[in-house]
Amino acid sequence: TPPHHVAVLPGDGIGPEISKVAVALLKQAGQKEGVDFEFTEAAIGGAAIDATGSPLPEETLQICRQSDAVLLAAIGGYKWDQLPPEQRPERGLLGLRAGLGTFANLRPAVVLPHLAEASTLKREVVEGVDIMIVRELVGGIYFGQPRGFSTNEQGHKIGFNTMVYSEPEVERIAHVAFQLAQKRQGRLCSVEKSNVLEVSMLWKEVVSRVGEQYPDVELSHMYVDNAAMQIIRNPKSFDTIVTGNIFGDILSDAASMLTGSLGMLPSASTSDDGPGIFEPVHGSAPDIAGQDVANPLAMVLSAAMMCRYGLDLPQIAEHLENAVSAALDAGYRTGDLHTPGMQRVGCSEMGDVLTRYL
Amino acid sequence: TPPHHVAVLPGDGIGPEISKVAVALLKQAGQKEGVDFEFTEAAIGGAAIDATGSPLPEETLQICRQSDAVLLAAIGGYKWDQLPPEQRPERGLLGLRAGLGTFANLRPAVVLPHLAEASTLKREVVEGVDIMIVRELVGGIYFGQPRGFSTNEQGHKIGFNTMVYSEPEVERIAHVAFQLAQKRQGRLCSVEKSNVLEVSMLWKEVVSRVGEQYPDVELSHMYVDNAAMQIIRNPKSFDTIVTGNIFGDILSDAASMLTGSLGMLPSASTSDDGPGIFEPVHGSAPDIAGQDVANPLAMVLSAAMMCRYGLDLPQIAEHLENAVSAALDAGYRTGDLHTPGMQRVGCSEMGDVLTRYL
Numbered sequence: 001t002p003p004h005h006v007a008v009l010p011g012d013g014i015g016p017e018i019s020k021v022a023v024a025l026l027k028q029a030g031q032k033e034g035v036d037f038e039f040t041e042a043a044i045g046g047a048a049i050d051a052t053g054s055p056l057p058e059e060t061l062q063i064c065r066q067s068d069a070v071l072l073a074a075i076g077g078y079k080w081d082q083l084p085p086e087q088r089p090e091r092g093l094l095g096l097r098a099g100l101g102t103f104a105n106l107r108p109a110v111v112l113p114h115l116a117e118a119s120t121l122k123r124e125v126v127e128g129v130d131i132m133i134v135r136e137l138v139g140g141i142y143f144g145q146p147r148g149f150s151t152n153e154q155g156h157k158i159g160f161n162t163m164v165y166s167e168p169e170v171e172r173i174a175h176v177a178f179q180l181a182q183k184r185q186g187r188l189c190s191v192e193k194s195n196v197l198e199v200s201m202l203w204k205e206v207v208s209r210v211g212e213q214y215p216d217v218e219l220s221h222m223y224v225d226n227a228a229m230q231i232i233r234n235p236k237s238f239d240t241i242v243t244g245n246i247f248g249d250i251l252s253d254a255a256s257m258l259t260g261s262l263g264m265l266p267s268a269s270t271s272d273d274g275p276g277i278f279e280p281v282h283g284s285a286p287d288i289a290g291q292d293v294a295n296p297l298a299m300v301l302s303a304a305m306m307c308r309y310g311l312d313l314p315q316i317a318e319h320l321e322n323a324v325s326a327a328l329d330a331g332y333r334t335g336d337l338h339t340p341g342m343q344r345v346g347c348s349e350m351g352d353v354l355t356r357y358l
Numbered sequence: 359t360p361p362h363h364v365a366v367l368p369g370d371g372i373g374p375e376i377s378k379v380a381v382a383l384l385k386q387a388g389q390k391e392g393v394d395f396e397f398t399e400a401a402i403g404g405a406a407i408d409a410t411g412s413p414l415p416e417e418t419l420q421i422c423r424q425s426d427a428v429l430l431a432a433i434g435g436y437k438w439d440q441l442p443p444e445q446r447p448e449r450g451l452l453g454l455r456a457g458l459g460t461f462a463n464l465r466p467a468v469v470l471p472h473l474a475e476a477s478t479l480k481r482e483v484v485e486g487v488d489i490m491i492v493r494e495l496v497g498g499i500y501f502g503q504p505r506g507f508s509t510n511e512q513g514h515k516i517g518f519n520t521m522v523y524s525e526p527e528v529e530r531i532a533h534v535a536f537q538l539a540q541k542r543q544g545r546l547c548s549v550e551k552s553n554v555l556e557v558s559m560l561w562k563e564v565v566s567r568v569g570e571q572y573p574d575v576e577l578s579h580m581y582v583d584n585a586a587m588q589i590i591r592n593p594k595s596f597d598t599i600v601t602g603n604i605f606g607d608i609l610s611d612a613a614s615m616l617t618g619s620l621g622m623l624p625s626a627s628t629s630d631d632g633p634g635i636f637e638p639v640h641g642s643a644p645d646i647a648g649q650d651v652a653n654p655l656a657m658v659l660s661a662a663m664m665c666r667y668g669l670d671l672p673q674i675a676e677h678l679e680n681a682v683s684a685a686l687d688a689g690y691r692t693g694d695l696h697t698p699g700m701q702r703v704g705c706s707e708m709g710d711v712l713t714r715y716l
């Protein structure tokens with residue numbers, strides 16, 4: 001079988017450290033299963049700014065386009081915070097999403113039994129939580145035109161953005177969400193603000209219409225403010241959630257807190273045809289970069305999502321996920337998750353542990 | 359002294375029951391202090407739709423404009439959910455906010471020691487939480503133009519809204535927030551999404567500039583996704599928050615969950631000159647309407663906020679707040695807050711208890 005081409009984008013901060021762990025594990029799991037990976041590294045974010053002046057060099061986009069999947073670590077850092085917005089690391093990420101058309105961002109919030117205590121919510125509230133947030137990623141207010149700065153009739157400076165969705169944009173993300181819900185508990189909650197916004201009325205209408213093709217999925221609708229409450233009040237009531245770009249940004253970060261451990265959360269961003277982007281939900285953590293103390297597990301689980309959703313290699317995904325479970329079972333924890341009685345390890349050490357359990 | 363004119367808008371669902379309790383208490387506290395209230399009832403929301411066809415009859419707006427403060431209970435219900443959006447109860451509320459220009463919405467999230475256990479978050483995380491969210495209420499994406507439905511270049515139907523802020527709009531809400539922060543712990547966190555949105559860049563710039571006039575207030579900036587996380591992860595880190603309309607809608611509902619009891623949360627919406635609107639954060643709860651089981655405490659605390667922020671009657675505000683504390687201390691609870699060992703009471707019974715403790 002031909003090799004699987006993976007573009008690796010270590011990015012900034014702890015990115016390079018955690019990438020190394022994930023790539024080593026992928027290689028090892030590949031050997032075990034007779035699967036060949038070919039990794040090509042490319043620069044993004046602050047590292048790319050320093051090297052080329054751009055947060056997303058054309059070469060990086062080309063490498064990603066020609067790959068079967070993109071494994072991205074994290075971008076950003078204080079160093080680039082003073083640059084004008086168009087030149088900041090985040091723009092590299094947004095450009096990559098748009099450039100690859102990865103419209104469906106899947107963000108699971110699963111509370112692992114080992115870590116239920118790490119949450120600020122009561123154990124009985126979060127134990128067993130398994131939410132999949134499907135966030136539209138290349139439309140909505142993030143990319144809507146017109147946008148910018150101007151002067152209003154009174155001569156005052158204004159800043160403005162447009163939250164816009166078209167029918168096909170909502171349709172395609174709705175299909176992804178309904179199909180995921182089918183493979184999960186069969187319940188889909190569409191989140192919007194249709195009591196105020198026209199863009200949300202269209203969203204609700206289109207999701208409802210697409211839902212007629214999925215009679216086996218139970219569809220409900222919820223306003224975004226209520227969803228933010230219910231995620232805290234009764235998170236187990238959710239199975240799959242589908243929502244727009246900015247609401248998904250906010251709600252998925254809120255949901256991530258149920259798990260108490262950002263360091264454990266992977267994400268997948270997929271398109272209809274081209275390569276997907278697989279990345280941890282956490283950031284580049286510049287304050288602990290280079291100290292070999294970062295938690296590589298979200299990155300390893302992102303590599304697992306890549307194998308499952310991007311490369312159709314579910315057996316490799318399972319190997320990685322099982323190794324993570326085994327390491328947690330055995331009591332290994334990086335600093336972010338450490339509690340008394342557990343075995344504290346650094347980033348590369350955690351990599352060694354995973355290698356052993358693979 | 360001349361009487362204080364209060365427009366009372368009972369609205370829908372449990373609105374009339376809880377209004378009755380609050381008005382009775384205001385009268386009683388007024389008598390005690392030699393303060394005269396004059397109450398004028400007016401229709402809004404579903405009740406107004408049924409009576410006049412409009413969720414905000416012109417007469418209601420007139421009565422509110424001529425009053426010193428507006429005490430609003432709650433609007434909406436299943437009955438009106440099928441109406442076209444422009445005719446729904448919510449439009450009455452949005453129209454009232456715009457009509458009175460109440461741009462500053464204050465939403466305290468205070469965890470009362472009596473009720474810390476009611477939260478889904480761990481006691482040690484929420485105990486002592488005292489957050490004031492200052493939400494811009496008559497601008498942003500709720501009211502931005504252009505908005506509506508259209509067809510894009512590919513001939514597809516689109517829905518769109520505009521998130522827009524002008525410099526003076528941000529300035530006036532920033533001043534309110536800084537002045538509140540001064541009276542609180544002196545820390546203000548401005549929440550936006552300036553790594554993506556131009557409207558947020560302007561927001562951040564203007565808030566920072568206004569901040570120079572308040573050197574005694576410590577200003578910080580946070581992205582909205584991170585704020586949604588921190589409210590769950592470390593709510594005690596916040597003192598005062600200032601943010602735009604939709605972000606405030608979402609974050610204040612999330613923060614309300616820290617308290618575990620929507621039934622306790624008041625809000626105030628004020629303008630620069632005219633009457634403010636004072637209302638509980640909870641909705642009209644149509645499922646329990648008319649059963650005399652609703653919790654009137656958020657409504658009573660909204661009346662207290664009205665006295666403090668709207669009518670400059672801090673002594674009356676204190677009477678009401680003390681009565682609420684005393685009733686909770688004595689173990690009286692409506693059904694939503696009831697736990698074993700407490701004395702369960704209905705809505706009007708809770709009113710009687712408050713009357714006794716006043």
Ligand SMILES: CC(C)[C@H](C(=O)O)[C@@H](O)C(=O)O
Nearest residue numbers: 090091093094249553554583
């Ligand atoms: C870094 C930022 C632009 C990005 C976003 O808002 O999408 C991040 O918050 C995320 O959720 O991946």
Ligand SMILES: CC(C)[C@H](C(=O)O)[C@@H](O)C(=O)O
Nearest residue numbers: 195196225448449451452607
């Ligand atoms: C009812 C609705 C229009 C309203 C809003 O979104 O402002 C409500 O959620 C609120 O927060 O007061």
